Amino acid sequence: MPFELNAKKAFVCDLDGTLFMGPQPIEPAVRFVIDACKSRRFAFYYLTNNTSKTPEAYLKKIGGAGIPVVDEQILTPLATLESYIRxxxxRSVYLVASEAxxxxxxxxxxxxxxxxxxExxxxxxxxxxxxLTYEKLRRLAVLHNARPELDFVATHPDACCPSENGPIPDVGGMLALLKTTNGMTPAHxxxxxxxxxxxxVLQRFAREEIAVVGDRLYTDKAMADRAGVDFVCVLSGETTRASLAxxxxxxxxxxxxxFGEIAAMGEPTARENHE
Ligand SMILES: [Mg+2]
Structure with missing residues (x-):
């Protein structure tokens, strides 16, 4: 089925490479989101795997770019973890996370x-x-050794986190270390x-009303595919024409x-002119 912008009601937006490049907003993409928020044309959700920061930090970043945003629009695996515990x-959780x-x-x-x-x-x-400290990792191993059936989850699978100095260790690396230690692997x-x-988002909208927009095929698109919703691939981040080919x-x-280019797809005359 061809992509129908007018059938969409909600966009699930990746942040880095889609709306931001590091700390900098990608201007035309952010402009499209601001305009669409003003006209209430689409609902937007903002998605990040990064659980080193609280959702409040992302509210500041997105709001700081001029996009009107509230708590419920920020989707991070911390919310999934919260629901999982709920x-x-x-009642008793050994959590390895930053103080904040x-x-x-x-x-x-x-x-x-x-x-x-x-116990x-x-x-x-x-x-x-x-x-993260050695002591925190040691405690995870000790818990698993004492109680191999104890439930274990990780917030996301990323092997590394991109930084201005190249890839740095993320949860995936820690999971590899634990697996090497005593074979422990997360249930989720x-x-x-x-x-x-x-x-x-899936609770509020029908699948055909939702599109995921992102710059990574093996995370953003894979998630869209698994959720059964359309994927809008942006070339403003990691994916290039060559990697797409x-x-x-x-x-x-x-x-x-x-992302800003998508606006033209909702105007039938503009599309006809292109064809
Ligand atoms: Mg991205």
Whole structure:
């Protein structure tokens, strides 16, 4: 089926490479989002796998670019982790995360003890923790050794995090270290490409009303494919014309240089003129 912009009601937007390049907004993309928010044409959700920061930090970044945004529009695997703990009514969780992220989850889940308690813990959860220490890793291993059946989840699978100095260790690397240590592997890994991150959007909109927009085929597009929604591929980040040509999966619904270009697809006269 051809991509129908007028049938869409919600965009799930990747951030880095799609709306931002590092700290800098990608101007025409951000302009399209601001205009569409003003005219209330589409609902927008903003998606990141990065669990080293709280959603508040992303509210600031997106709001700082002039985009009107509220809490519910930010989708990070921390929300998936929160629901996971809630649904299972866990009360004692060994969480490996930054202090700010731990404090955030503690505010959201006041009845849960985030603690290391060999006898009591019901879950081990690993987030992207820039304050990671040997002791935190040792405790995960010790918990698994003592209780191999103890539930274990990770917030996302990314092997590395891009930085201005090249790739730096992320959760995927920590999981590889733990697996090498004693074979422990998480029962669930949240974050892209898992469509669990999109649960709030899938609850509110029909699949054909949703499009995911992003710059990475193996995370953003893989998530869209698994959720059964259209994917808009932007070339403003990681994917290039060359990498797209080499890609063996199903083609994206649309390919644009940057997200702002999509606006032209909603104007039938403009499209007819192009054909
Ligand atoms: Mg990206």
């Amino acid at each position: 649904e299972r009514a866990y 992220v731990t404090a955030f989850l503690q505010r959201r889940l006041p009845d849960v003890a985030f603690e290391f308690a060999l 009591r813990n019901e879950l081990m959860a690993l987030a992207y923790d820039p304050e 890994v949240f974050g892209k490409p898992s469509p669990s991150l999109m649960a709030p 080499a890609y063996t999966g199903s083609p994206p619904a649309v390919v644009v240089e940057q």
